[in-house]
Every structure is written in C-alpha cells, then in structure tokens.
Amino acid sequence: MKEYIEQNKERFYDELFSLLRIPSISAKAEHKEDMRRCAERLAVLLMEAGADFAEVSPSDGNPVVYGEKFVDPALKTVLVYGHYDVQPPEPLEKWHTDPFEPVIHDGAIWGRGANDDKGQLFMHIKAFEYLVRTGKLRHNVKFMFEGEEEIGSPNLPAWIRANKKRLAADVCLVSDTTMISEKVPSINCGMRGLSYLEVKVVGPNKDLHSGHYGGAVANPITVLCEMIATLHDEDGRVNVPGFYDKVVELSRADRKMLARAPFDLKEYKEFLDIKDIRGEKGYTTLERTGIRPCLDVCGIWGGYTGEGAKTVLPSEAHAKISMRLVPDQKSGEITKLFAKHFKSIAPKYVKVEVKECEGGDGFLIPISSEAYKAAARAMGEVYGIEPVPSRGGGSIAVLAEVQKILGIDPLLMGFGLERDTIHSPNESYLLKQFFAGMESIALFYKYY
Amino acid sequence: MKEYIEQNKERFYDELFSLLRIPSISAKAEHKEDMRRCAERLAVLLMEAGADFAEVSPSDGNPVVYGEKFVDPALKTVLVYGHYDVQPPEPLEKWHTDPFEPVIHDGAIWGRGANDDKGQLFMHIKAFEYLVRTGKLRHNVKFMFEGEEEIGSPNLPAWIRANKKRLAADVCLVSDTTMISEKVPSINCGMRGLSYLEVKVVGPNKDLHSGHYGGAVANPITVLCEMIATLHDEDGRVNVPGFYDKVVELSRADRKMLARAPFDLKEYKEFLDIKDIRGEKGYTTLERTGIRPCLDVCGIWGGYTGEGAKTVLPSEAHAKISMRLVPDQKSGEITKLFAKHFKSIAPKYVKVEVKECEGGDGFLIPISSEAYKAAARAMGEVYGIEPVPSRGGGSIAVLAEVQKILGIDPLLMGFGLERDTIHSPNESYLLKQFFAGMESIALFYKYY
Secondary structure, X not given: OHHHHHHXXXXXXXXXXXXXXXXXXXXXXXXXXXXXXXXXXXXXXXXXXXXXEEEEEOOOOOOEEEEEEOOOOOOXXXXXXXXXXXXXXXXXXXXXXXXXXXXXXXXXXXXXXXXXXXXXXXXXXXXXXXXXXXXXXXXXEEEEEEOOHHHOXXXXXXXXXXXXXOOOOOEEEEOOOEOOOOOOOEEEOEEOEEEEEEEEEEOOOOOEEHHHHOOOOOOHHHHHHHHHHOOXXXXXXXXXXXXXXXXXXXXXXXXXXXXXOOOOHHHHXXXXXXXXOOOOOOOOHHHHHHOOXXXXXXXXXXXXOOOOOOOEEOOEEEEEEEEEEXXXXXXXXXXXXXXXXXXXXXXXXXXXXXXXXXXXXXXXXXXXXXXXXXXXXXXXXXXXXXXXXXXXXXXXHHXXXXXXXXXXXXEEOOOEOHHXXXXXXXXXXXXXXXXXXXXXXXXXXXXX | OHHHHHHHHXXXXXXXXXXXXXXXXXXXXXXXXXXXXXXXXXXXXXXXXXXXXXXXEOOOOOOEEEEEEOOOOOOOEEEEEEEOOEOOOOOHHHOOOOOOOOEEEOOEEEOOOOOOOHHHHHHHHHHHHHHHHOXXXXXXEEEEEEOOHHHOOOOHHHHHHHOOOOOOOOEEEEOOOEOOOXXXXXXXXXXOEEEEEEEEEEOOOOOEEHHXXXXXXXXXXXXXXXXXXXXXXXXXXXXOOOOOOOOOOOOHHHHHHHOOOOOOHHHHHHHHXXXXXXXXXXXXXXXXXXXXXXXXXXXXXXXXXXXXXXXXXXXXXXXXXXXEEOOOXXXXXXXXXXXXXXXXXXXXXXXXXXXXXXXXXXXXXXXOOHHHHHHHHHHHHHHOOOXXXXXXXXXXXXHHHHHHHHOOOEEEOOOEOHHHOOOOOOOEEEHHHHHHHHHHHHHHHHHO
C-alpha cells in the first residue's frame, strides 16, 4: 500500500482536513449542527472510497454514520468502529495553532481530532479504498462511526440493538488507542471502564461578603476540598466503601506478562516534568493505569476565578469526578456507590447534589483469536517487531456493549502515541504512524 | 434636611445613577478608562455641590478624587473618605437586572455600587451640598475618594504620604460599612485586616488523558484540595503555624459589651438558608466575624469546567485565599507566614506557586472621642435609638494607614444592611437608609 499512499497523500490530507475543520464537540450542545455536518461529510467520504451504501442514521443523540460494502456471504465480515466527535479544545490559550484549522509540521498533523479519532478512523477508510480500487478486498466491510464517544456513547447501545441484524460481523475493528511507544508496537487487549459524576456543594443561598461572614459560615469550597481530600486513603486507594469489592486481582503470571512492556520511569517523569509519581501502593505505573481502578477530579470550580482579588464567601462549589474501572467493576454500580458515599459524608452545614453523567464498563479481549493473530502479523510486518499485548488505561465505554449485544470481540489496533496529547491542547498525530496504520490495516485484511 | 431631600430627590437619583452606570471595576485591567471617567464625574459632582476646588489626582494606580471647601482655619476639619471602584459583578446570570443600569423598586436602589461605596459616598456629597446651600456649614471639609479600595488600596498610602499636608484634618469620616440591623443603628469601632493570596498547584506539564495517566500521576486538583483541607483544624482554627501568635484576646468585659448587640441565630440561618453554622470553637457568631481572624477560599478552579463530561487529568489547579485579621495581626507578616506554610506542605509530586495579593491591617477606634459622640447623637436623633458600638468583620485596608500617616482616627458611620448583599449579585441600598444616612451626616456636622 506504500506506493498508493505516496500517490494519493495530498488528497488524503485534504479529505482528513475537511473533517478536522468541523468542531464536532459532543460535550457542547451548541455544536449540534456541526455534528450533523461532520456525519454527512463522513458518509460522502465512505461512498467516495467505494462503499455500496452509506447513510447518516438518526439516533436519540448525534447521528451514527453507517456504511457497508458487501462482497460475498461466504467471506468474513469486518465491522469498523470509530467516532467523529472530539473533546472540547479548552484551554484555548495553550494551543500553538487553531485547534480547528489543522496544519502539518514537524512530521505530524496538528489539530483537535488529528488523532482521536478522526485521524485514526480515516486510516480505515483509506485502507478500504486501497483494497477496493486495487481489487484486493476479500471481506465484507461495515462501518459504524458514532458522534458521542467522548460523552460516553449514551445512545449507541440502543442504536446497535435496533440495527443488530445489519451489524452482524466476525470482529469489531477499532483504532482509537495508543501504542506503548514509537518503537514498540502493541495491541490493546483490555480497556478500563468509566464512571463520571458532577458534584455540587451548596452553602449559603447567595454569595456572601467574606468579611461579614467569614469565620462564621461554612465555605462550600473549603467543604468540597475537605470532602475530596477523603476520597483517597494513605495508600492511594479509592476510599469509597465497596469500590474494590469486584476488582479482579491479576495472577502473578499475568502481572509478569504485563511487566514485559518497556517502561522507563526516568523518561516518564521527564516527559511529564514531575519530580515524583503518585499512585496505589503495591503496584507499578503500568499496573496502576492498566489493571487497577482509580479516581480523578477532572474539573473544579467555585467562587471568584477572574483577575484580581475579589473577597467572597461563595454560595456554591462544583467538581467533575471520573473513576476508571477494571473488570468486573460495573459502571452503574460504582456510580451509585460513589453518589451514595459522597452524599453520606456531607457535613450538616451544606447541601450536596450529585449528578450522574456518562459511564461504561471495561472489557478484556482474548489474544488467542484469529483476528488478534492477523493484526499481530500485520503490525509485525510493518514495524519489523512483533507487537506486545498491553492493557489500556482509557475507556471506550461502548465496546463492552458491542461485545454484549453483537457477541463479537473488539480488536484494538491503535496507532496513537502518548506524545500526541489527545484530550489536551496541541493534539497531533505523527504522519509515520498515520501511514503505518493504513498499511497495517490493509495487511490485517490480507491475513485475516 | 428632610425637606431638602424631598425637594431634590429626583436630581439626587439622576446624579447617583450617572456614577452607577460606569463599570468602575478596579480588579479588571480592561476598565482603566471607566475608572478615569468615574473619577471625573465625581469631581464634577463635588464642584456642583459647592466645593472650592476638586481634581482628579493621579496616583500610581487609579486616580484619587480630591476636593475641598475651606471655611475658616479656626474651625474643625473633616476629611471624608470613600471609594468609587466596585467589585466585579460576576456571576452575571444571578442578577435580576443589569448590574450597571440602576433601577429603583421595592424601596431600594439596585445595581453594583448602589451601596458599596458609590451610594454611601454620595450621601456625604449631598449632606455637604445641603450645608453649603443653606449657609449652615461650620467646618472645613475635604474629600478623598479612591479607586482601588476593592483591590486593597495598593497605591493610596503613597498618595496620602505625598499629600499629607493638604489632608490635615481632625477626623476621617467614612460611610462604607453596615449597621447591625434596620432597627438597631450601630457605629463600627473596629475592622478586620486582610491578607489575600493566589495559589497554584502544578502537576504534569500538560493536561493529560485521565485514562492513560489516571491512578499513576498526582492530580493537582486533588492535591490542592488535600492541602486546603489541612488549613483548618478540628476546632475550626486556622492551621497555619504562628497565625494566632499576635491575636489580641478580648477581656470578658469587652466580650460582654459586644454580646449586647442583638443576634438571632434562627433568623440568621433562615436568611442564609443553612442548616447549621460553622466556625471557631468557643466563640459566638458575632465574635467569629468581629474579633476573631479567619481563612476563606474565595475562588477555586482547575481542569475542565464546561458543559458535559471531559475526562482530563489537568496540569494545574488554582485557588484564591483570603484571611481576615484582627489587631495586632500584621497583614504583611501573615501573608508571609501563609506563603511559607503553604509551600512547606506541598507534596513532592507537585510544584506550588504562591502569589501575594492585596493586604491591610485591621484597626480599632476609640468610642470616647468627640467625633464618635457627635455621630452617636446624630444617629440617635434620626433613628430614635442610641446606636450600639460594633465590630465589623470586613476590611477597609487603607484606614489603618490613614490612622498611621495622618494621625487621625477614622469614624465609621455606615448605613448598609446585610440585606444589601454587597459584593454579590443584586446589590441594593434601601432608600430609607440612603436618606437617613444623609440626615445623620448633616447632623453629625451640627454636633461635632
């Protein structure tokens, strides 16, 4: 496929950039129209690449783009999953270029979605185009691109259930994850689940003058901080009763296998510019993100946050809290456990409200499958090294649902790298990964 | 003066509103031009009221409005202090009307600055006008209106030192405080000092994907919360070493006198809609705000605070922290103590930065002075009840400086009420307090 890429590169950039320019931010209601535009553009790209059929299919939220090419009922069917929605670009002031005006420099594509997941799903469309145009396609291929992954795919499971028949396939192929490093290709064989909540601590019914009331009335920011401070114990464990009840403890053998993945603590700390790491006692960094659950405060706000010194004892304080879950923790159960616990620790001088947001279960993928083997062979050929099986710390909530509803395993051929800083300012995607990904996907079809 | 008010009421509103419409927010650099406009308008109002001379005098920050009327060197001289800057209006969505388009309804003036301090300083201009126009003025009067009170008056002390001679006076008259209640007039005989700092906790050098790093890298929001949670001990005391070293403990007799002020805990809790109060063990609510120091978090922010569920392990978290101080705590010393302590409790996996902001010392005013007695008599006549001496929890940082540099005591004749919610949305000023204030001030001149 190398030659085909060389000949069509400029067109690939133009096509991908037409997707990246659309601010399809699912977290913000004001982008509804952008979601539709992005979905329509994707359907056009699928048709141009050689699909028999592609449509923008309504769901109870943002539309799903569905496309297919049917070759022969005797052949295997590959269902490609991806998402066209992106994370909000904030904080905007930290971007070196416009997040929605992609550019190429330093060997990478820069912009929101360059990697996650527009850049990665685009590789699938182009590998497919290559196979169609060169007459090499020996599979039936189906595409399902959703617009709500970044908000936890609240409506895709229902859409999948409603479209179960036409989604029938042998494997669900996904590129929405990272490799361990540029030099070490890896295939994710597990992802963490997610529980996400928003909490609100309400003190007095209005913002107060901190001189007139300070010292006499509970400050909701202070109370929220005190509550958050109790959410981890001294060993770095999440201090919510029942949180670990269903956590699967890995065997020594399994932990040994994971420990084979290369990891350099010094480089890790340098990359992040931190003096020390922090996490659950008794586990390595890769274990802490791969096989252990955790709790993070993703956002906090309250009181006066503008320029200068406003003296106020505010009425409210807020935080967004996410928990990454491992098998067999159930997102729904953990969300309920947290909500109950957080309300129970509220002191009497404040009111606490808890809003349940997105969630999804984690999952594991067997590395003994034909699909895994084909992917390993394909990537081994492109990279010159056998890929390592790894456990991803992130979540693609809906893939556990795909597993349950369609009865097929996902296969995670991700080509992102940590340096791509997805979800952060200056998201990028290395061109060499972009092209190696296309080649690996084309070879996957060859060996599967 | 009642009749004069009745005859000129509409003009008074128009003049005051011309000040209130100018968003003179000292905390925000973008309002520099509004500060100048507001100062110029004030100088015009002083001249129209009968001053011999009024000017907009430059300082190293926002200009000071200075005006005077000289009657006779044998007479006493009153220096009126006020401030024309206002607090930021945020949160804007909680205002029922435009903060900078004042309106009158329900017997009050509504808008930012209606009370603090444009409404209150305006009473002095009108009481002065009345005395001039009716030929009753028997004092020399000087006006000093600054534009940086809400940011801690960083430049006024230097301006006062530079203008020390022309500011010579017998008393510094100020209306920038509240009365205990509508029914109980009171005169503040002490204010708390202030230390204000902004803190920043930095973890990784960029925002991270909370799935890829969550559980393995310290989250700066969590760390900031944990640090803030240690700032009070179990008895509600501020947990900063040395914080209480210089706090003056009041005698039993003094505490008894303060306890004479009316206070209804049930009403207090209902007014704020809180189930319980919180404060330093061993002190009453009035003591906690009047004679005890405290620490509040005035603002906190970090990570993703927009709509929806963004999963991020942020790079930074921030908070604004204010401490209200009592005699003999020195603002400069306490600010240093806090900064040192906060840095010392930073765990090794984050960097902590502390920025010192505004500050000022608290002060006490003798109730045995002639000026106090004249004010008490004036207010007693207007309200029909002898005013109670009280201790204000707020801070007017610069008045301690006035005391030190000019060697004169401030006299705090404040006519605000808690219901005015200064510093908060829907600031207001009751018309009956507005007019009772003018009358009281005019009578003060009579009896002083």
